[in-house]
Amino acid sequence: MLSLEQMKNILAMIGLLLGGFCVALACGADRTKAAQIGISAVFFFTALGHFARRGKMMEMLPAVLPARSALVISSGVLEILLAAGALFSVYSRVTGWAICVFLVVVTPVNVYAALKRVDFGGHGAGPKYLFVRIPLQILLFAWTYWFLVHTHGA
Numbered sequence: 001m002l003s004l005e006q007m008k009n010i011l012a013m014i015g016l017l018l019g020g021f022c023v024a025l026a027c028g029a030d031r032t033k034a035a036q037i038g039i040s041a042v043f044f045f046t047a048l049g050h051f052a053r054r055g056k057m058m059e060m061l062p063a064v065l066p067a068r069s070a071l072v073i074s075s076g077v078l079e080i081l082l083a084a085g086a087l088f089s090v091y092s093r094v095t096g097w098a099i100c101v102f103l104v105v106v107t108p109v110n111v112y113a114a115l116k117r118v119d120f121g122g123h124g125a126g127p128k129y130l131f132v133r134i135p136l137q138i139l140l141f142a143w144t145y146w147f148l149v150h151t152h153g154a
Helices: 004-026 031-052 054-059 068-087 089-115 123-150
Strands: none
Touching: 004 031, 004 123, 031 054, 031 068, 031 089, 031 123, 054 068, 068 089, 089 123
16 A cells, blocks of 8 residues: 555645635636646646756656756646646647647656656655556546547537
């Protein structure tokens, strides 16, 4: 079983997703806008790690990759742009597709970090962490697809 320490980032992301959604609903937002706020909160949160814990984030990438620091910073900037884009209905469909692609692209990084037991974000728990992380990626993907892509269909 994973410890609370190993689960804190997962719990934070779920809390931001559902908490942002519920608070927005309580403030009068419709379900779609509330869902946009929830996913935006998750991506703003995850972007912070790219700047505040850049060294640990770099460890999640294979050492053979060039410019790991630049990759971490640029992916953090991308996450901020995705978080902002999710908030604006006019951009939400294209942002939703971008988030879905991003979630697929970063999944191997999470697998690598768990297999290497990188001591960041729960990955230090090893492969068993993936039994929590992969379902979270699927939840974020489904949430994003439903509320940003599907709801704002062509």
